[in-house]
Amino acid sequence: METITTEQKIIRAADKLFTQKGYAxxxxxxxxxEAGTNLALLNYYFGSKENxxxxxxxxxxxxxxxxxxxxxxxxxxxxxxxxxxxxxxxTTLLLENEELxxxxxxxxxxxxxxxxxxxxxxxxxxxPAIEKQLKERKMEISAKDLVVNTLSLTMFPFVAKPLxxxxxxxxxxxxxxxxxxxxxxxxxWIMKTTKK
Amino acid sequence: METITTEQKIIRAADKLFTQKGYAxxxxxxxxxEAGTNLALLNYYFGSKENxxxxxxxxxxxxxxxxxxxxxxxxxxxxxxxxxxxxxxxTTLLLENEELxxxxxxxxxxxxxxxxxxxxxxxxxxxPAIEKQLKERKMEISAKDLVVNTLSLTMFPFVAKPLxxxxxxxxxxxxxxxxxxxxxxxxxWIMKTTKK
DNA sequence: AAATGATTAAATCAAATGTTTAAATCAATT
DNA sequence: AATTGATTTAAACATTTGATTTAATCATTT
Numbered sequence: 001m002e003t004i005t006t007e008q009k010i011i012r013a014a015d016k017l018f019t020q021k022g023y024a025x026x027x028x029x030x031x032x033x034e035a036g037t038n039l040a041l042l043n044y045y046f047g048s049k050e051n052x053x054x055x056x057x058x059x060x061x062x063x064x065x066x067x068x069x070x071x072x073x074x075x076x077x078x079x080x081x082x083x084x085x086x087x088x089x090x091t092t093l094l095l096e097n098e099e100l101x102x103x104x105x106x107x108x109x110x111x112x113x114x115x116x117x118x119x120x121x122x123x124x125x126x127x128p129a130i131e132k133q134l135k136e137r138k139m140e141i142s143a144k145d146l147v148v149n150t151l152s153l154t155m156f157p158f159v160a161k162p163l164x165x166x167x168x169x170x171x172x173x174x175x176x177x178x179x180x181x182x183x184x185x186x187x188x189w190i191m192k193t194t195k196k
Numbered sequence: 197m198e199t200i201t202t203e204q205k206i207i208r209a210a211d212k213l214f215t216q217k218g219y220a221x222x223x224x225x226x227x228x229x230e231a232g233t234n235l236a237l238l239n240y241y242f243g244s245k246e247n248x249x250x251x252x253x254x255x256x257x258x259x260x261x262x263x264x265x266x267x268x269x270x271x272x273x274x275x276x277x278x279x280x281x282x283x284x285x286x287t288t289l290l291l292e293n294e295e296l297x298x299x300x301x302x303x304x305x306x307x308x309x310x311x312x313x314x315x316x317x318x319x320x321x322x323x324p325a326i327e328k329q330l331k332e333r334k335m336e337i338s339a340k341d342l343v344v345n346t347l348s349l350t351m352f353p354f355v356a357k358p359l360x361x362x363x364x365x366x367x368x369x370x371x372x373x374x375x376x377x378x379x380x381x382x383x384x385w386i387m388k389t390t391k392k
Numbered sequence: 393a394a395a396t397g398a399t400t401a402a403a404t405c406a407a408a409t410g411t412t413t414a415a416a417t418c419a420a421t422t
Numbered sequence: 423a424a425t426t427g428a429t430t431t432a433a434a435c436a437t438t439t440g441a442t443t444t445a446a447t448c449a450t451t452t
Contacts, residue, residue: 182341
């Protein structure tokens with residue numbers, strides 16, 4: 001049975017609109033319309049707009065953090081493989097969800113309170129494993145900088161895409177190619193920063 | 197005379213709230229209250245909430261782009277100096293306006309239309325000058341990647357600050373120090389990527 | 393087919409929200 | 423002091439918005 005329940009239709013519509021326009025700018029009636037159902041259903045199934053929003057954010061946050069946590073803390077994965085795995089995972093994920101990072105980062109910045117409720121389970125971005133690997137190899141860069149740099153190079157182009165497009169630095173049609181090309185290079189750039 | 201006009205009080209209040217919470221979540225009554233004036237003054241001086249918003253965004257965008265454009269296109273500035281100048285300028289600017297980049301990038305992503313009206317004058321992020329410098333030096337990296345990487349390493353930590361904080365990667369108290377420390381290193385990292 | 397519970401549509405409510413109005417106050421000029 | 427124009431205030435207005443209610447419809451079970 002491939003039937004999509006009304007509940008699912010609503011959550012998909014909410015996902016789309018919240019991600020696109022943010023919490024405050026998204027109206028419950030727009031969600032209902034996008035879902036092809038009625039306004040009352042939203043409250044019937046989810047109780048309130050805020051509740052529905054939490055459901056969406058929780059899932060998005062899980063997506064975003066899920067691509068990183070498990071990899072970083074595993075001591076059996078080499079430094080190179082960690083970097084390339086994170087870059088690989090994120091590039092794939094974000095190419096399919098371009099607005100994901102700007103949505104999460106903005107709502108996190110605007111709605112700190114709501115996030116704190118949700119992220120009781122935010123796992124720490126484990127550094128100990130990396131710190132150890134860096135020391136063993138007598139490398140030049142701190143674990144923090146290594147992680148921050150990898151995420152910066154991988155995620156920022158998605159966050160700043162509208163700026164790059166409107167400033168003419170990158171063209172819309174080239175974007176996917178531009179990102180795909182970078183994926184190969186990022187691991188190389190990062191590795192250069194770990195050596196003297 | 198140090199007197200701040202009511203008009204200025206309103207625009208400062210609007211600046212603060214729009215930057216903090218975004219367009220849709222900011223209520224005209226909140227702006228009036230923050231400014232310590234009457235609600236009607238907002239429309240008296242600025243006509244509408246949207247108009248006031250445009251004023252704020254225009255100024256913010258000017259701040260953000262102003263730190264980059266002139267430097268990049270000047271052929272008399274060496275590549276190293278361009279990188280360090282951009283990094284230096286942005287670090288200083290963003291330490292004093294931490295929410296500036298996430299505000300601009302998010303509103304740009306959510307409100308594309310409104311921005312297009314404003315950015316008739318967005319100067320292109322000039323690459324020709326850099327492209328030329330890269331070719332002369334037989335370097336490894338494209339101008340696009342060079343600019344994107346420099347901006348990524350410099351700006352992303354501000355954009356992702358709440359994520360870094362809530363994940364425990366960086367502590368609130370260390371943030372300024374963390375950023376200041378990176379400023380010195382970024383130029384080095386970037387330069388490594390330009391060499392074989 | 394009747395009964396039962398789940399699902400849906402339409403109408404309605406109360407609060408909020410952007411904007412306007414009309415009168416009052418203030419400051420500078422005559 | 424009177425006049426004039428700019429500024430400020432309080433109140434009101436129209437619409438939007440999140441949420442609820444009520445009745446109708448549908449699907450499943452008896």
